[in-house]
Amino acid sequence: MTVLEGEQLTKRFGGIVAVDDVSFAIDRGETVGLIGPNGAGKSTLFRLISGVQEPNEGTVYLDGNDITGLSPHEICHRGLVRTHQIVRPFETLTLVENAAVGAEFGGRDVDDPEERAHEVLEFVGLDEMAHTTPDELSVGALKRLEIARALATDPEVLLFDEVAGGLDTEETEAIVDLIGDIGDQGKTVFLIDHVMRALMSVSERVFVLDNGSLIASGTPDEIQNDRRVIEAYLGENAGETAGAAGD
Amino acid sequence: MVATDLVVQSLLNGLLLGGIYAVAALGLSLVFGIMDIVNLAHGHMLMVGAYVAITLFTAFGLTPIVGMVVAFVVLFVLGMALQRVVLKRVVGEGMEQPIIVLFGLALMLQSIGRIVVGSDAQATDIGIPGNPVSIGEITLSFPRLVTFVLSLALILGTWAFLKYTTTGLAIRATAQNNAAAQYMGIDTANIYVLTLGIGTGLAGAAGALLSMLFPITPFVGWSYLLKAFAVVVLGGVGSVPGTLIGGLILGVSENVGVLYLGGGFRDIISFTIFVLVLLVRPHGLFGNSGGGE
Amino acid sequence: MVSLTGPFEGLFGDRRRVGLFVVAVLALAVVPYTTTRFVTNIFFNGLVFVLLGVSWNLIAGYTGQISLGHHAFFGLGAFVSAWLTTPMRAGLPESIQSPVLVAVAAAAIVAGLLALVLGPILFRLTGHYFAIGTLAVAAIIQLVLLDQRQFSGGATGYYVSNELEPDVVFLLMLVATVACILVTYAIVNSRAGLGMRAIHDDEDAASSLGINPLRYKMFAFIVASMMAGIAGGFYAQFWLYVNPDSTLAVSWMVDTLVVVVLGGMGSMAGPLLGGALFVALDEGLRQIAGEFAPVIEGALIITFIIYAPGGLYKLLADRFGDAESPAVDEDATTDQSGAE
Amino acid sequence: TLIGDEDDGEGITIAATVPRSGQFSSLGTAVEEGYELGVARMNEELDEEVEIIMHDDESDPEVVSQSLTQITSNNQVDMIWGSFSSVLVTAGSAFAENQGLPFLGAFFAFEGPHRNEGYEWTYSPFPKSRDVARSTQGLLELIPEGERPSNIGIWEANSGWGEEQADYWEETLSGAGYDVVLRETYQLGSEDFSSLISQSASADVEVLLSTPTPPGGITAVTQMQENGWAPQVLKFVRAADPTAWWSGLGEAGAYACMCPGWVPGLTGGGNEQLWSAYEDEYGLDDGELIRTPVGGGYNLAQTALQAVQAADSTDPGAIQDALRSESFETVIGSFSFEDNGLPAEGELTAPTGQWWEGNQHTVYPNADGRGASDFRYPIPSWSER
Amino acid sequence: MTLLEVDSIDVAYGDIQVVWDVSFSVTEGETVALLGANGAGKTTVLKTICGPLTPMAGEVTFDGESIGHLHQDEIVPKGITHIPEGREIFSDSTVRENLRLGAYTNREGMDEQLTRVYDVFPRLEERQGQKAGTLSGGEQQMLAIGRGLMSDPDLILLDEASLGLAPVLVEDVFDAIERINEEGTTVLLVEQDVNNALRIADRGYVLESGRITLSGDAAELADDERVAASYLGG
Numbered sequence A: 001m002t003v004l005e006g007e008q009l010t011k012r013f014g015g016i017v018a019v020d021d022v023s024f025a026i027d028r029g030e031t032v033g034l035i036g037p038n039g040a041g042k043s044t045l046f047r048l049i050s051g052v053q054e055p056n057e058g059t060v061y062l063d064g065n066d067i068t069g070l071s072p073h074e075i076c077h078r079g080l081v082r083t084h085q086i087v088r089p090f091e092t093l094t095l096v097e098n099a100a101v102g103a104e105f106g107g108r109d110v111d112d113p114e115e116r117a118h119e120v121l122e123f124v125g126l127d128e129m130a131h132t133t134p135d136e137l138s139v140g141a142l143k144r145l146e147i148a149r150a151l152a153t154d155p156e157v158l159l160f161d162e163v164a165g166g167l168d169t170e171e172t173e174a175i176v177d178l179i180g181d182i183g184d185q186g187k188t189v190f191l192i193d194h195v196m197r198a199l200m201s202v203s204e205r206v207f208v209l210d211n212g213s214l215i216a217s218g219t220p221d222e223i224q225n226d227r228r229v230i231e232a233y234l235g236e237n238a239g240e241t242a243g244a245a246g247d
Numbered sequence B: 001m002v003a004t005d006l007v008v009q010s011l012l013n014g015l016l017l018g019g020i021y022a023v024a025a026l027g028l029s030l031v032f033g034i035m036d037i038v039n040l041a042h043g044h045m046l047m048v049g050a051y052v053a054i055t056l057f058t059a060f061g062l063t064p065i066v067g068m069v070v071a072f073v074v075l076f077v078l079g080m081a082l083q084r085v086v087l088k089r090v091v092g093e094g095m096e097q098p099i100i101v102l103f104g105l106a107l108m109l110q111s112i113g114r115i116v117v118g119s120d121a122q123a124t125d126i127g128i129p130g131n132p133v134s135i136g137e138i139t140l141s142f143p144r145l146v147t148f149v150l151s152l153a154l155i156l157g158t159w160a161f162l163k164y165t166t167t168g169l170a171i172r173a174t175a176q177n178n179a180a181a182q183y184m185g186i187d188t189a190n191i192y193v194l195t196l197g198i199g200t201g202l203a204g205a206a207g208a209l210l211s212m213l214f215p216i217t218p219f220v221g222w223s224y225l226l227k228a229f230a231v232v233v234l235g236g237v238g239s240v241p242g243t244l245i246g247g248l249i250l251g252v253s254e255n256v257g258v259l260y261l262g263g264g265f266r267d268i269i270s271f272t273i274f275v276l277v278l279l280v281r282p283h284g285l286f287g288n289s290g291g292g293e
Numbered sequence C: 001m002v003s004l005t006g007p008f009e010g011l012f013g014d015r016r017r018v019g020l021f022v023v024a025v026l027a028l029a030v031v032p033y034t035t036t037r038f039v040t041n042i043f044f045n046g047l048v049f050v051l052l053g054v055s056w057n058l059i060a061g062y063t064g065q066i067s068l069g070h071h072a073f074f075g076l077g078a079f080v081s082a083w084l085t086t087p088m089r090a091g092l093p094e095s096i097q098s099p100v101l102v103a104v105a106a107a108a109i110v111a112g113l114l115a116l117v118l119g120p121i122l123f124r125l126t127g128h129y130f131a132i133g134t135l136a137v138a139a140i141i142q143l144v145l146l147d148q149r150q151f152s153g154g155a156t157g158y159y160v161s162n163e164l165e166p167d168v169v170f171l172l173m174l175v176a177t178v179a180c181i182l183v184t185y186a187i188v189n190s191r192a193g194l195g196m197r198a199i200h201d202d203e204d205a206a207s208s209l210g211i212n213p214l215r216y217k218m219f220a221f222i223v224a225s226m227m228a229g230i231a232g233g234f235y236a237q238f239w240l241y242v243n244p245d246s247t248l249a250v251s252w253m254v255d256t257l258v259v260v261v262l263g264g265m266g267s268m269a270g271p272l273l274g275g276a277l278f279v280a281l282d283e284g285l286r287q288i289a290g291e292f293a294p295v296i297e298g299a300l301i302i303t304f305i306i307y308a309p310g311g312l313y314k315l316l317a318d319r320f321g322d323a324e325s326p327a328v329d330e331d332a333t334t335d336q337s338g339a340e
Numbered sequence D: 001t002l003i004g005d006e007d008d009g010e011g012i013t014i015a016a017t018v019p020r021s022g023q024f025s026s027l028g029t030a031v032e033e034g035y036e037l038g039v040a041r042m043n044e045e046l047d048e049e050v051e052i053i054m055h056d057d058e059s060d061p062e063v064v065s066q067s068l069t070q071i072t073s074n075n076q077v078d079m080i081w082g083s084f085s086s087v088l089v090t091a092g093s094a095f096a097e098n099q100g101l102p103f104l105g106a107f108f109a110f111e112g113p114h115r116n117e118g119y120e121w122t123y124s125p126f127p128k129s130r131d132v133a134r135s136t137q138g139l140l141e142l143i144p145e146g147e148r149p150s151n152i153g154i155w156e157a158n159s160g161w162g163e164e165q166a167d168y169w170e171e172t173l174s175g176a177g178y179d180v181v182l183r184e185t186y187q188l189g190s191e192d193f194s195s196l197i198s199q200s201a202s203a204d205v206e207v208l209l210s211t212p213t214p215p216g217g218i219t220a221v222t223q224m225q226e227n228g229w230a231p232q233v234l235k236f237v238r239a240a241d242p243t244a245w246w247s248g249l250g251e252a253g254a255y256a257c258m259c260p261g262w263v264p265g266l267t268g269g270g271n272e273q274l275w276s277a278y279e280d281e282y283g284l285d286d287g288e289l290i291r292t293p294v295g296g297g298y299n300l301a302q303t304a305l306q307a308v309q310a311a312d313s314t315d316p317g318a319i320q321d322a323l324r325s326e327s328f329e330t331v332i333g334s335f336s337f338e339d340n341g342l343p344a345e346g347e348l349t350a351p352t353g354q355w356w357e358g359n360q361h362t363v364y365p366n367a368d369g370r371g372a373s374d375f376r377y378p379i380p381s382w383s384e385r
Numbered sequence E: 001m002t003l004l005e006v007d008s009i010d011v012a013y014g015d016i017q018v019v020w021d022v023s024f025s026v027t028e029g030e031t032v033a034l035l036g037a038n039g040a041g042k043t044t045v046l047k048t049i050c051g052p053l054t055p056m057a058g059e060v061t062f063d064g065e066s067i068g069h070l071h072q073d074e075i076v077p078k079g080i081t082h083i084p085e086g087r088e089i090f091s092d093s094t095v096r097e098n099l100r101l102g103a104y105t106n107r108e109g110m111d112e113q114l115t116r117v118y119d120v121f122p123r124l125e126e127r128q129g130q131k132a133g134t135l136s137g138g139e140q141q142m143l144a145i146g147r148g149l150m151s152d153p154d155l156i157l158l159d160e161a162s163l164g165l166a167p168v169l170v171e172d173v174f175d176a177i178e179r180i181n182e183e184g185t186t187v188l189l190v191e192q193d194v195n196n197a198l199r200i201a202d203r204g205y206v207l208e209s210g211r212i213t214l215s216g217d218a219a220e221l222a223d224d225e226r227v228a229a230s231y232l233g234g
């Protein structure tokens, strides 16, 4: 059953068409990857979905309702939340407060936001540091904090923009496991990443964006062997890299 | 109904005044745009520059045109010292810290001014004989023409400096990304010192120009600051041509506006325009708004 | 909107602090009866600064919206309360003549309404632009009132009369200040406070986690403006004179900034300490240094910012080590009379 | 409060503030000199010792109020003397009304507060707006009928007094057959008069009347010169009062008329004593005349002296009674007070001074004292000066 | 000939020391990789070489000259360019202006270098008039590298140059680095992508918790099981 749907979405910046007539549908509980060359329009597509920017044309449906043009907090209240490509913690709040923001304001009825905040921190493995501030965290931990905050809103759909970027192997694996766990809880995950071994290992389906347009979609295997995708994005020896991480 | 002559006359008066407004705001705009510091003491620095010119004028009979150069140099040095000794310690501490430091400075300058020169209004005059210039029914004040030309020269000079010199390029780069500028081999600490020097030096020069037209007291700082803000916002922060246009818009709208609304509205007109522009174009008429994430 | 589950836990958790706070308030309460009017005036102004500081801190320190127009709400509050206790002078019907408390309440409400109207417009601006925009709006309000002599008395000002002794007004102001401090404390430690602090740190991130930034900014703005209105209302009733030139002057804003920064921004105790320090500095220096007082004051402000950027609060907290995390500090005690 | 609790009964203590700094600072010294000379005179004539405590009020009404609070908190004050301009004087007066202390205020012409504030303790021995308007008419009538200009221009300061004075001028002068061809408001404190000048030139203004602040007036004349326009008669009430006028403008300031309450050239009413006391105390150079605010301040002391003498007591109520019922004779003339503290209508002539060769001379009414001279008219165009 | 010599440096942020006794050297013409987990101190070492950080102890020598205590503005003209981690670009300037700024210390060679950069990253030429702040993440990364090349350095320090780049581009970037190196520029690079890094590097050092724990030929390291264990997720 479709939970998130984009219909003929287009976003232009001056002469540049960053997102060009993109339509897609994601089923409830699915984990879907989004890849594409730099500047393909991936982050822009996420911004259109999450309400940070409004599309020039097209419609976004969440649970069958039109959410185009709503502001980010309204969309969050309807159960869709995203993380940022560059981490954006609340610097002066402790980790538990960071997470509590999601629990308090996410728009779901949470009995005890603080308890919920500890739960999600526990889940991403940061609960021991609950009372410290983010400036003491490593990049990997900050990315996990982004995820924790998003989870605290108890969302239906999560958009992850490059949560594995810039992480070492160990951290990447931790994130991959985390995304897997989130998927196992029945949440819908839509994620962008250039780290193929991470993305391919968690995604059930993969969309490929090139130059603003959706050029392919399919299972990770199909995508990795798609000529067009290899040319536009993966490159010739991508197979090994992805394979190496195939676990 | 207001006579056409009067409208044209006011328009021209407004333009001449606007040139001065622009130069009075130029330093504020640069420091704001480049260093992201709102120089709350800008008006008071204008005042100091004006007193430099007044002192040279009354003590040595020096024309404020020369006084302007001296005022620039004096304030340039003051600005550099300010950055080197004080401000560099508070930038990056949040926007209110520099604001308070500069407020403290404004308070000091005003009180020192009061102690040193007293609170009587003083002025210079241009020191070159010149009659009002008449074109038909229209009369233009000679000192205003001279100050207008000098203002334009200062603005143009500043613009060319930023646009065409290597140092200017370095200043612009530092404004956008300090860390990156350092990676390019730019000594950004020095650039800041220089920028504040130029910003306050321009305030000094503008003060000297103002002393030719308006009486100066140690208390004029705040009102010039507000005017200068209006110009900066109209023109867009950090934009030199924008500052000129902002100044002209302000001068003209004030002078023509009072013809129709009455003199009591002079400042209300300018601040209302200022707020409207802020709302319609939050980054000024000629500023640009950043996008992306 | 605000869930106030146990907002005062931290505040009343520490007996010593509560004790200090109560002693300070009691000490202030006897000021009008044990000192001269001149000294009472100084303490009254101290209370005004504390209230302005506490309220500005809510919008600027906690919510991160550096308003430079706080004085407009103070000044407007002063005029509204002046009109209500002394309507005839503005040519208003005698029937609206009200007691001091009603007048001050009305001052708060009008200030809040103005914030309600201006907020959505001003909050289209961010950062420095918001600061400058608020400064300009305040200047417009001042100019309009200055021009509307019938209502403001113009440059000559507006004389106020009321039914209360100044000493009583002082006590009411003290009560109002304490109440506003408690309310601010409650807000900061409530759900709304969390939202405000999140907006302070990163508005976009807050928005994507479900916070409606405008709503909480407006909430902080309106509450802060109402408190400034209360301060203004009492100010008019205590001094019995308001003047658009000085009561709406930017110098109030500047002094408020100084109070908060001297005390420590984004902490509850900051404005209290700052208010006490500022008044002591201001008056003390005037007595000692005469015309050099403002020069010394300016130099001290600069020195403070450089060498004690966290303000007096941070200095004391570091020294006596009873600070919590700076944003949620619970040390709301300060001995005002001790700063004299 | 502790204010006024104890009465030592000894001597007379006067609290006063003067604008030593701020926009009226250029007049502060002269006002202070007038007070000092007047207090010396009081000490000579009274058995009791008279002391005056003066603070700087920074030309700020709130400082007026604070300073008076401070002085009365620390001293047994019997009387308060006002500062300068309606803005500062009304602040002092409000304080005095609250405290129930006799208050004397000069250097303001604004009648509004007297009518609206229900004054009981405030008395102003000083010519008021209506007197200024009448004396303006008298001044113009010094010009032979054939040459007399008829086009009046009024620059109305956007203040209560500015409006009141403009109303009186318009009413009095239109009544007398003049044409008020221009009446424009301007913002007090604004420094750009170029629009008003263009408007005046375009309306063919011959007589220019206004009430600017001292710096404002100086700027206005400078800008007239820059724009090559001048009226034939110029009267700037208050702006042309201080010496700063001449030091700021020099010859460009000549011809300007003022109404400072007192002008050198008046005789009687103690003027002779004032001159000799001044010479003794401060000295006068050759050809130098006493600055006008000195006379206004001195006149205040004379009024106080006569009130105390008549009351034969320092009791506030008794002094109040004396002020209400007695007639006074001072360097500015003879007058009594209305109940609201205004000098009784028609009793005071606002003497008009004119700047000439660095001094303020009495040109109206006709006087023959030191410094009196003939009214110089018309003002020549700038190119001929 | 040794171009860069890092001799037992200790580096700290305030009181927190993060680099202990690190020594290594880079010979002229070489490509050397500095590897390590997140937070190992790689960026810190690079920043110590190029100026922003100063070692508490130890010495950095470039071309026979001690540079440990110099600032960036003195170091860049000596021929070291640092392409920083993260996208330190001039967001309000156009792509072209960014590149011009890269040549701040090399104004004569600007045109030549511009051609070279456009050659390596045609995308930048396409977008030369666009405001850099509106480029996509990856485009910004390319710009940062291109800009670093503009000063025509003798030694280039690359911090995670492939971060956020599409796999095809990652290859392109590594190819470009190889080409730059072949043309005579010495390269010191920090990378997460160990495979690619060791593919183009001559030698490598492994940093663990602020200390160098392994070093050797690239080929040796690639085969070293300890490297494989920690970085290749094997």
Ligand SMILES: Nc1ncnc2c1ncn2[C@@H]1O[C@H](COP(=O)(O)OP(=O)(O)OP(=O)(O)O)[C@@H](O)[C@H]1O
Binding pocket: A013, A014, A016, A017, A018, A036, A037, A038, A039, A040, A041, A042, A043, A044, A045, B291, B292, E134, E135, E136, E137, E138, E139, E164
């Ligand atoms: N505000 C903007 N103004 C102009 N152009 C923009 C703006 N935002 C994005 N673009 C352009 O739109 C295109 C798509 O950018 P987007 O950030 O969505 O790419 P992306 O797929 O996320 O790339 P990356 O993987 O590098 O992060 C890019 O060419 C970018 O330059």
Ligand SMILES: Nc1ncnc2c1ncn2[C@@H]1O[C@H](COP(=O)(O)OP(=O)(O)OP(=O)(O)O)[C@@H](O)[C@H]1O
Binding pocket: A137, A138, A139, E013, E016, E018, E036, E037, E038, E039, E040, E041, E042, E043, E044, E045, E085
């Ligand atoms: N400005 C700073 N202040 C304090 N500690 C810092 C600072 N910058 C980095 N650190 C700490 O120094 C250590 C080394 O950091 P560094 O950035 O050099 O690591 P890195 O190897 O480059 O890691 P990454 O792969 O994440 O880029 C880390 O523990 C980090 O937390």
Ligand SMILES: [Mg+2]
Binding pocket: A042, A043, A044, A085, E136, E137
């Ligand atoms: Mg992206």
Ligand SMILES: [Mg+2]
Binding pocket: E042, E043, E044, E085, E159
């Ligand atoms: Mg690093």
